[in-house]
Structure formats: structure tokens, C-alpha cells
Amino acid sequence: MFVRSILSAVVAIAACASSLQGADASAASKTLTRSDFDATIADGATFVKFYSPECEHSQKLAPTWEQLAVEHQGWKKTRGFKFAEIDCLAQGDVCEDNDVVSYPSLRVYYKGKSVAKFAKRRTVENLKEFIAAMSAEYINVPSNVNLKDVGEVKVNALGKVVVLDHESFERKTRFGPWLIEYYAPWCGHCRELAPIYEELAAALKDQVNVAKVDCTQNEELCHRERVRGYPTIKLHQHGESIEYNKHRSVEGFSQFALKAIVPSVKNITIKDLDTIRDHNDAAFIYVHDSKTNPEITALIEKQSQIYYEKTVLHESQEPDLARRLSVSAPALVVLKDNRQYEYTGSLTDSVAVQAWIKKAMVPLVVTLTNENTGTYLSEPGWVALALFEPSKPATSLARRELIETAQKYTDSLAGRQLLNDAPLKFLILDATKWESYVRGAFNLDPSSLPAVLVINSREEIFYPYALDGHRVPVEQDALLAYIADIESGLLVPKSMLSAMQKVFRQVQSRTSVVTKVAMKHPMLAMLTAAAFALALMRRLAPKEPVEEEEEQDDDKKSDKKGAKKEIKRD
Numbered sequence: 001m002f003v004r005s006i007l008s009a010v011v012a013i014a015a016c017a018s019s020l021q022g023a024d025a026s027a028a029s030k031t032l033t034r035s036d037f038d039a040t041i042a043d044g045a046t047f048v049k050f051y052s053p054e055c056e057h058s059q060k061l062a063p064t065w066e067q068l069a070v071e072h073q074g075w076k077k078t079r080g081f082k083f084a085e086i087d088c089l090a091q092g093d094v095c096e097d098n099d100v101v102s103y104p105s106l107r108v109y110y111k112g113k114s115v116a117k118f119a120k121r122r123t124v125e126n127l128k129e130f131i132a133a134m135s136a137e138y139i140n141v142p143s144n145v146n147l148k149d150v151g152e153v154k155v156n157a158l159g160k161v162v163v164l165d166h167e168s169f170e171r172k173t174r175f176g177p178w179l180i181e182y183y184a185p186w187c188g189h190c191r192e193l194a195p196i197y198e199e200l201a202a203a204l205k206d207q208v209n210v211a212k213v214d215c216t217q218n219e220e221l222c223h224r225e226r227v228r229g230y231p232t233i234k235l236h237q238h239g240e241s242i243e244y245n246k247h248r249s250v251e252g253f254s255q256f257a258l259k260a261i262v263p264s265v266k267n268i269t270i271k272d273l274d275t276i277r278d279h280n281d282a283a284f285i286y287v288h289d290s291k292t293n294p295e296i297t298a299l300i301e302k303q304s305q306i307y308y309e310k311t312v313l314h315e316s317q318e319p320d321l322a323r324r325l326s327v328s329a330p331a332l333v334v335l336k337d338n339r340q341y342e343y344t345g346s347l348t349d350s351v352a353v354q355a356w357i358k359k360a361m362v363p364l365v366v367t368l369t370n371e372n373t374g375t376y377l378s379e380p381g382w383v384a385l386a387l388f389e390p391s392k393p394a395t396s397l398a399r400r401e402l403i404e405t406a407q408k409y410t411d412s413l414a415g416r417q418l419l420n421d422a423p424l425k426f427l428i429l430d431a432t433k434w435e436s437y438v439r440g441a442f443n444l445d446p447s448s449l450p451a452v453l454v455i456n457s458r459e460e461i462f463y464p465y466a467l468d469g470h471r472v473p474v475e476q477d478a479l480l481a482y483i484a485d486i487e488s489g490l491l492v493p494k495s496m497l498s499a500m501q502k503v504f505r506q507v508q509s510r511t512s513v514v515t516k517v518a519m520k521h522p523m524l525a526m527l528t529a530a531a532f533a534l535a536l537m538r539r540l541a542p543k544e545p546v547e548e549e550e551e552q553d554d555d556k557k558s559d560k561k562g563a564k565k566e567i568k569r570d
Contacts, residue, residue, distance in 0.1 A: 028066070028069035028070045028072075028073040028083060029049070029065065029066070029069040029083040029084060029085050030082070030083070030084045030085070031084070031085055031086075031087070032048075032084050032085065032086050032091070032094075033090075033091055033094075034091055034093060034094050037086065037091075037094050038112065040082075040084055041084075041109035041112055042111060042112040043080075043111075044076075044080030044081065044082065044110070044111070044138070044140045045079075045080060045081045045082070045108060045109070045110045045134065045135065045138035045139075045140065046081075046082050046083075046084050046108070046109045046110075047081070047082070047083050047084070047106070047107075047108050047131065047134065048083075048084050048085065048086060048106070048107050048108075048109060049061070049065055049083075049084075049085040049086070049104055049105075049106055050085075050086050050088055050095050050098065050100040050103065050104060050105040050106075050107070051085060051086070051087065051088065051103050051104040051105075052087070052088050052089050052103040052104075053087060053089060054089065055103040055104065057103060057104055057122075058103050058104045060122075061104050061122055064122065064124055064127065065083075065085070067124070068083070068124070068127055068128070068131065069083040072131060072135075075135060077142070077145065078141060078145050078149050078150045078151070079135050079139050079140065079141060079150060079153075080138075080139065080140030080141065080142065081131075081134070081135040081138065081139070081140075088100060088103060098114070104122075105117075106118035106122075108134045108138070110138045115138065116134060116137075118130050129157070132154040132157060133154055133157030133158055135153070135154070136153045136154040136155070136157055136172075136175070137157070137158070137162070139153060139171060139172060139175065140171055141171070141174070147174060147175075150175070153175035154206075155176075155177070155206060155207060155208065155209055156201065156204055156205050156206060156207060156208060156209045156210060157205070157206065158205075159201055159202040159204075159205030159206075160198075160201050160202075160210075161197055161198055161201045161210050161211060161212055162209060162210065162211040162212075163211070163212060163214075164180065164211045164212070164213050165213070165214075165217065165218055165221075166218050166220065166221050169213065169218075169221060172209075172211075173236050174239075176209065176236055176237035176238065177208050177209065177235060177236065177237035177257065177260065177261045178208070178209040178210075178211055178235070178236040178237070179200075179204070179208050179209065179210050179211070179233065179234075179235050179236075179244075179253065179257050180211045180212065180213060180233070180234055180235075180236060181193065181197060181211070181212040181213070181231050181232070181233050182212075182213050182215050182222050182225065182227040182230065182231060182232040182233075182234070183212055183213070183214065183215065183230050183231045184214070184215055184216050184230045185214065185216060186216075187230040187231065189230065189231060190230050190231045193231055193248055196248065196249065196250055196253075197210065197212065199250050200250050200253050200254065203250055203254055204254060204257060204258075207257075207258065207261070208235075208257045208258070208261060215227055215230065225241070231248075233248075233253070235256070235257055235260050237260070237261065237305060237306065238302060238305065238306045238354075239306075240306045240307070240354075240358075242260060242307075242308055242309055242310065244256050245370075245371045245372075245374075246370075246371070259308065260305060260308040260309070261305060262305070263301035263302070263304050263305060264304045264305070264308055264313070265286065265300060265301055265304045265313045265314065265315045266312065266313070266314050266315070267314070267315055267316065268285070268314045268315070268316050268321075269316065269318055269321065270316075270318055270320045270321040270324055272314075273321065273324060276312075276314065276335065277335045278396055278399075280312055280335070280336075281336060281363040281365065281366055281367050282311055282334055282335070282336035282360065282361045282362070282363045283311075283312050283314065283334065283335045283336070284311060284312065284313045284314065284332065284333070284334050284335075284357065284360075284361075285314045285315070285316065285321075285325065285332070285333050285334075285335065286300045286313065286314065286315040286316075286330070286331075286332050287315075287316055287317075287321065287322045287325065287327055287328075287329050287330065287331045287332075287333070288315065288316075288317060288329045288330045288331075289317055289319075289329040289330075290317070291329075292329060292330045293330070293347075293348065295348055296330050296347045296348060297315075299347065299348065299350050299353060300313065300315065300332070300347075300353075302350070303353065303354060303357055306354065307357060307358075307361065309371070310361060311357070311361040317329075325340065327342060330347055331343075332347060332353070332356075334357075334360045334361070336360070336363045336364075337363055337364045337365070337403055337406075337407060338400055338403050338404065338407075341360060343356050343360075363403075364403060364406040364407060364410060364426060365386075365399075365402055365403050365406050365426040365427070365428060366425070366426070366427050366428070367427075367428045368427055368428060368429045368430070373429075373434075376425070376427055377457040378457065378458065379457075379458070380420075380458045381419075381420060381422050381425070381456065381458070382419045382420065382422070382424055382425075382454055382455070382456050383424060383425040383426070383427050383454070383455060383456075383457070384406075384424050384425070384426045384427070384452055384453075384454050384479070384483065385427050385428075385429055385452065385453050385454075385455050386398070386399075386402050386426070386427065386428045386429070386450060386451075386452045386474060387429055387431040387438060387442075387444065387449055387450060387451050387452070387453070388428055388429070388430060388431060388449060388450045389430070389431055389432050389446060389449045389450070390430055390432070391432070392449070392450075394450070395450065398450045398474040399428065401474050401475065401476060402426065402428070402452070402474050402479075403426075404476060405426075405474075405476045405479050405480060406426040408476065408480065409423075409424065409426075409480065409483065410423070416487060417487045417488065418487065419454075419486065419487060424454065424483065431444075431446050431449050432446055440496075441462075441496040442455075442462065442464065442496070443464075444471075448471060450473070450474045451471045451472060451473065451474070452472045452473070452474055452479055452482070453472070454482070454483065454486055455496075456493075460495060460496045460497055461493040461494065461495055461496065462493060462494060462496060463482075463486050463491050463492075463493055463494070464494050465491075466478065466481070466482045466485070466491075467481075467482075467485050467490060467491065
């Protein structure tokens, strides 16, 4: 042990080439020995300085290290991040065990393992940037610490994709924002996305954390996050998430993430009110004035980030608009389902406001868009699908009529005989935009719009006509009668598929089964494929010419024998 200490000291002195005296360690940086080194680095994250008191570079770093340790002393309690140091002249065996060959050497340990080394110039600025990055990467906030006491946590300081599992997900995503890919290693689209995602992490450095979760290793986490396919990309912040459903490119991801992390409350006037009411399934309006508490405005702006792309938040300071809505500032209302609802709790209660918005944003009738069409139409169960042409003047009135029908249907659920024991969902689809789908699935010409069909997309069946054999108009009595007849079994559903499509679907289904078996048992699949290929090759291979010649020779011999017998008879 003594010899090892001497050798370590010699290496260090050679590296520093100095014999000056060192500075005392700060009380904020714990001096470690062999007896407590392992126990200290095993708990959370520890930034360790390995130094020699006789090293000039160690001496120059000492006051900077002390300053940093004191400035971040509170992080041990709030983030689980602490400072420590080792005198390698006195604890040479510890330094040798950690492969320290020059002084000072600065390393971060997390749960007993060395995870990072500081390799830049030892300036205060560089060290602070490194400390901020490491404390964010290995943050571990105790359960009894208020998140407000943690302070600002560095965002994507390294510009790299962070690999999250169940433990690190819970620990890190409380401090956002996080753009997270949920993937499976066998997924082809996920593999294609990998280089794009690496580039994205660098592009969003210091702005948005970029991470990925392997769902084959974290099934419970992915199930909780409602991951239904791979890859699924979600932006997480403030305890909520938004799914990304557009083109998977660096530009698309960046635009989506950067818009979501800033407030998106739109300023409106009283002239905009009718348009907002008629063209949004649910629109929130925050009415305030110059006397309104700034904390309320900040809270509303935060909600716009949480529910970005899910709903629209507007704000106005116009007294006329407040009078039109019959509210006094400050107030928060939602316009939906042909009605107006006002939030009645405290506008400074972030949790209550967020919960109310989350509940109030769900309308009785949902308008399908590029982003949500796949989600709604792929869900199990029955929906009443209203097919509209937005350019027609009658569409606005038809939409209002449909909402009132949905309201009356919802009010009567207690006494209804529900399809598959679940209530209908009411959806609106722009039939001109999705004309090929409307024609192919329902054999419906857009000229006959508006119309309503009860469909089951998952089972690919629908009810094309009412009991009288005609299309169902958007009229309350007719629509409710049509639904009642379906529930009573008086109508027969029809397939959305043509005969050719049904054949193709059966072939596709069988191919899918074979593919799944092959992926689950790859060795068996390879052997089966090899055996099939060998059998096919043997089947198609030409016969050996030698065998043909032998057969011909045998025939000639038999002919000669026959000829001889005939001669003898003669």
C-alpha cells in the first residue's frame, strides 16, 4: 500500500512539475479517504477533485473549486449533487484505483460509477457549465424537497440523446421540456429515425431535452404513456404530454418543440368572438385588465404550453368583450357545445385550473384533423360520423344541429340499449378533403352532403341507410331515430370493404401471422426458409445427362436381344 502511494505521488509530481504548497479545502467540498470514498460516491452524484497539495495546477484550481463548492452547496439537499476531493499524496491507493495519472483530475460519479470527466480549460465559466450539465443529467431530487427549491435545471446541456428507463424517467422528466421517442429495437422506422434524432438533439441543445425509451425493456412505462405504435414521439412538460404526428424530420420536430415551450395565448377582440365560437370545438378565453394579478396571467400562459395543439387559449383586455361574455376580469371561460362555461375556482390555483381545462377541453362533437383522424378512427367502438362540406353555407347550422343532437343523446344514455355497451362518439369529417375515403368506404358522393353514418372503423362495418332506405340527414329527430333503430337491431350493417379488398385483407392477415412467428423464432424461420429453398431447387433442377444416356443404352440392349431371338426363330 505504501509503495503504491509513493508511485502515485511520483507520477503526479512529474505531471505538475511543481513543489508549491496547496490550499485548504472548503467545508462545502468533503475531504475523502479510503474509508469513506466508496460510500460517498455510491449516494447520488458526486463531483470529485483528485489533487496533490504539491501540484501547481492543483493550487491554482483550489480557490475556484472552493468558490464553486460553496455556490452549489445547497444542491446536495435539493438535487442530490455534491462536491468532494481526494488528496492523492495521502490517499495514493484510492487515486491509483481510479486510474488518476495527473493532477488535478475532475470526475463525476453517479451511484458508485465514474460517468464523466471534465476535460476543458479549468475556467469558472467552463466549470459552471459542466456542473450545470452534470447536475441536470444525474439529478436526484429527494421526495421531501419542493420542486420550486430546486431552481432552474439546465436543459439539454450536452446536445445528445438521453437514454431513459423507468427510474431515470421519473427522476428527470419533472424538469422539462422533454421530447421523447418511444421505440422498439426491431422497428424499421425507429432505426431510420435514429440519425435524425441524433441531429435533432444537437439542434435543440440548451432548449429542449431529447430522449428515447426502449419499450421492450420498459413495457409498464410505455403502457402508462399510452404508446400504441413505434416510434411514438411525445413532448413532456409541466406533467402533461403532447404527441407529435407530423413529418419526422429535424425541421418538423424542432418547429413543434420550440413552439410548444413558449406561451401561445392569442390576443383577440370582440370582432373575433363569433368566428372563434363557430370554428373551434372548444375555445378558452381569458379576460383580464391592468389590475389583474400577474401570477394569473403567467399561469394561463403556462397552460397554453401544456395544451399546445390540443386546444386554443385566447386572451383579451377589452371591456366590451367581457360584457358580451357577461363576466368581469379576471375570468376564464370556455366556449363549446353551443354553450359557455366559466371556471369558478381560484385562478391562482395552478392544479385546479389545469384540471378544469383538461376536462373542459373535451367537446361532445370532435372535428377530425390531419393529426387526430387516425387516432379516433382506429379506436374500438361505434361513432356517429357527420360528413360535411365546410364551404357550404348550411354547414355551420348543420354543425350546431349535430351538437344539440349529441347533447340530447348523451342526456338519454341511462335508458338506452347501447351498442357494445358503450355510448356513441360524435365526429365531424371534412368529406371534400377526405373524398377518396368517403367514396371508397361508404360509396357516398360529396354532392349528397351533409350526411351522418354510424360506423365501426375497427371492424370496418357501417349502417348506410335509415329504416326507410334513405341517407340520414343532419336533423335531430331523424338522426336519433336512426340510432335507436340500430340499437334495436332493426338495421343490418354493411362492410366497408369491396370483394377484392376482402381477399387482399385475408392474404395480408396470413402474411402478418407468418411474419410475427418469424420475428419471434428467427432461427426456426431461417431453417424453414432454407429447407423450402433447397426443395424448390431440387424440383426445378434438370436431370443428369448421364442418367439419360444410361437409359438409352439399356433400351438399345433390350432391342438387340429381341432381334436375336427373332433371328433364331427364323
